[in-house]
Amino acid sequence: MKTIVLGGGVIGVTTAYYLAQEGHEVAVLEARDSLGTDATGGNAGLIAPGHSFAWASPAAPRMLLASLRGEATAIRVKPRLDAKLVTWGLQFLRECTPARAEANTLIKLGLCRYSQGQLDELAAAESIDYNHVQKGLAYLYRTQQDLDAGVKKMDLLRRQGVPMDILDADQVAKLDPAFASAGKTFAGAIHVTSDASGNSELFTTELAERCRKLGVEFRLGVTAQRFVTAADRVTGVQTDAGLFTADNYVLALGIQSPFLAKTAGQRLPMYPAKGYSLTADIVDPDAAPTVGGVDEATLVAWSRFGDQLRMSSTAEFAGFNRDWKFSDFSNMLKTGREIFPRAVDWDRARMRSCMRPMTPDGPPIIGRGKQANLFYNTGHGHMGWTMACGSSRLLADVVAGRPAALDMAPFQVRSHRVAA
Numbered sequence: 001m002k003t004i005v006l007g008g009g010v011i012g013v014t015t016a017y018y019l020a021q022e023g024h025e026v027a028v029l030e031a032r033d034s035l036g037t038d039a040t041g042g043n044a045g046l047i048a049p050g051h052s053f054a055w056a057s058p059a060a061p062r063m064l065l066a067s068l069r070g071e072a073t074a075i076r077v078k079p080r081l082d083a084k085l086v087t088w089g090l091q092f093l094r095e096c097t098p099a100r101a102e103a104n105t106l107i108k109l110g111l112c113r114y115s116q117g118q119l120d121e122l123a124a125a126e127s128i129d130y131n132h133v134q135k136g137l138a139y140l141y142r143t144q145q146d147l148d149a150g151v152k153k154m155d156l157l158r159r160q161g162v163p164m165d166i167l168d169a170d171q172v173a174k175l176d177p178a179f180a181s182a183g184k185t186f187a188g189a190i191h192v193t194s195d196a197s198g199n200s201e202l203f204t205t206e207l208a209e210r211c212r213k214l215g216v217e218f219r220l221g222v223t224a225q226r227f228v229t230a231a232d233r234v235t236g237v238q239t240d241a242g243l244f245t246a247d248n249y250v251l252a253l254g255i256q257s258p259f260l261a262k263t264a265g266q267r268l269p270m271y272p273a274k275g276y277s278l279t280a281d282i283v284d285p286d287a288a289p290t291v292g293g294v295d296e297a298t299l300v301a302w303s304r305f306g307d308q309l310r311m312s313s314t315a316e317f318a319g320f321n322r323d324w325k326f327s328d329f330s331n332m333l334k335t336g337r338e339i340f341p342r343a344v345d346w347d348r349a350r351m352r353s354c355m356r357p358m359t360p361d362g363p364p365i366i367g368r369g370k371q372a373n374l375f376y377n378t379g380h381g382h383m384g385w386t387m388a389c390g391s392s393r394l395l396a397d398v399v400a401g402r403p404a405a406l407d408m409a410p411f412q413v414r415s416h417r418v419a420a
């Protein structure tokens, strides 16, 4: 069985791996000259079932209104005439009821936990070193009031068996000596002890090497332009390097997926949430954290990638423009200098933007679409690194026609969620 996987991010490469293991002859088409450099190369590195909360929540509409009034908020919307944003936004708002938010969170949590297990298994089986740190993640709060609210919110995950400790300021400083330099900034933290961190770009390139040994062909610098279809099948994918044909096709283009899906008659409910990402060489290893985490006040997240510190922040709904300016990083730089002042040379941090491929409800899109031989593995939003191995393992089950480990209904290929 010949299969073409479109997209060489963490989702495309993990898909290629699981399919190749089952005997598929796999080719991966990737527009860039290297693998895992788009969203996969810019994320915060958190492997975080403890961060599974759906963004569409009862608190979100207030935040969006505040953003439209020009206030500084975690989720930002730039008002613009954009039919895609309006359609996506209306679907998002419909998901903001307490019941929908809880349902979506639990679906995401189930996938994240399954996926973390698959990641651990795969990395052990293939001996992949990807700067993995298994020390839990710290969700840090600056006031007791915020910590109490965080604990209340986390109760949903705790009741599902997610292990966590509530730490006061002294315990935070003991968890990782680097947190001590933050002084009295934090009142405490929720330490989700089963969460982890790791470098998804490194993981992707290492896994690609294992894939090559399984016979996977990587075609770099090839941009997919449209599907060619006949009756209920895809018969080829037209690219800037000619027509590629196979028995099966998997769409894993991250935020570009809706454009290709449209050529197969499928509207996908995805919109980019632009984020900003900073990477800096560590100059004082003792002053840099090994425990990854999130400053819940500024929503800056970080992970240690060996001798580098990665930070990311911000979710901006402002179209597909990837431009960034220095001021987009001021929140991150201020937070970094405040909590890890000596860890890196903040003036020499490398900066970039990248885009989370968000669905309005939160769960990604995994499964077979209108054409019998076109499969989707996309829309992983802010959790795609955590969800990658699980999603791709599930997709391999769908392709093989065997029962998957999770209920696949929440991940069905859709243009909108049909109300339950």
Ligand SMILES: Cc1cc2nc3c(=O)[nH]c(=O)nc-3n(C[C@H](O)[C@H](O)[C@H](O)COP(=O)(O)OP(=O)(O)OC[C@H]3O[C@@H](n4cnc5c(N)ncnc54)[C@H](O)[C@@H]3O)c2cc1C
Pocket: 006, 007, 008, 009, 010, 011, 012, 029, 030, 031, 032, 035, 036, 037, 038, 039, 040, 041, 042, 043, 044, 045, 046, 047, 048, 222, 223, 224, 225, 252, 253, 254, 255, 256, 273, 274, 275, 276, 277, 301, 312, 313, 354, 355, 356, 357, 378, 379, 380, 381, 382, 383, 384, 385, 386, 387
């Ligand atoms: C700021 C930020 C922080 C994040 N933090 C975390 C985190 O801490 N933990 C977590 O779990 N997740 C996090 N994420 C989410 C995670 O990074 C993404 O969900 C995940 O990387 C998506 O992977 P992907 O393979 O679908 O997309 P991508 O990595 O974007 O890969 C898609 C690939 O398709 C290629 N492509 C696009 N169009 C074409 C075309 N026409 N033809 C051929 N190739 C094409 C691209 O070049 C790209 O390589 C974060 C994301 C952002 C933006």
